[in-house]
Amino acid sequence: MAHVSAVSAASQQEDALVIGGRSFRSRLMTGTGKYPSLQAMQASLEASACEIVTVAVRRVQSQAAGHEGLMEAIDWTRIWMLPNTAGCATAEEAIRVARLGRELAKLAGQEDNSFVKLEVIPDTKHLLPDPIGTLEAAEQLVKEGFTVLPYINADPLLAKRLEEAGCATVMPLGSPIGSGQGIRNAANIALIIENAGVPVVVDAGLGVPSEAAQAMEMGADALLINSAIAMAGNPAAMARAMAMACEAGRTAFHAGRLPIRAEASPSSPLAGRIGT
Secondary structure, eight states, X not given: OHHHHHHHHHHHHHTOEEETTEEESOXXXXXXXXXXXXXXXXXXXXHHTOSEEEEEHHHHHHTOTTOTTHHHHSOTTTSEEEEEOTTXXXXXXXXXXXXXXXXXXXXXXXXXXOEEEEOOOOOTTTOOOOHHHHHHHHHHHHHTTOEEEEEEOSOHHHHHHHHHXXXXXXXXXXXXXXXXXXXXXXXHHXXXXXXXXXXXXXXXXXXXXXXXXXXXXXTOSEEEEOHHHHTSSSHHHHHHHHHHHHHHHHHHHHHOOOOOOSSOOOSSOSTTOOOO
């Protein structure tokens, strides 16, 4: 077992996730919302072994319910902050909140952190991102030196436009935020992965570890999972399960699956069998 763990650790080191020139061992990103308590969140972050955690700038700034003490509850010397623009309905709002997020990261001691998870969501019912507003905001934020990680619908053309605009990743949704519906856009996500020259992070909608593994088996570079962990019966246990699924899916992707066949193929050779 120790040998297996050592091999796993070594393979993770060799297969680092690189975003905006920064290297990460873990390919699972998590969030800070919807947990029953700060203690549950802390235990989940530990169990997930994540290195990137997204923080809703507006909720922290306003000390919204569940976010009091959040900044002090996380070890920012170990966790890289990913400020997000949740709650922004327009490109202009998102740009302003992104600037606040950069200052928030500085307050956490991360002076060189220019990361922002860009969300422009005018649709309060289905929480689907605005493609036009997202592109407009991304173009401006890239000009201002941000490392932009845009949250988008699974739109291959938009993903390529955002990459061309200078975004550090693209983050297509598997299904609507917090829905737990899994990957409803597999064909489009596969196209995004096939054509992307930047990391593809599947974000939103994943509900169980099998769906996390599926996304990684498809070739996604990373996952961002919040609701499925925070709203589980045992958040820390689910965080660990998601981390294992993420690693298993990545390993399987590199291993290469067997071809799908129309007919059965025996696993034992027929040649040399004992006659009757």
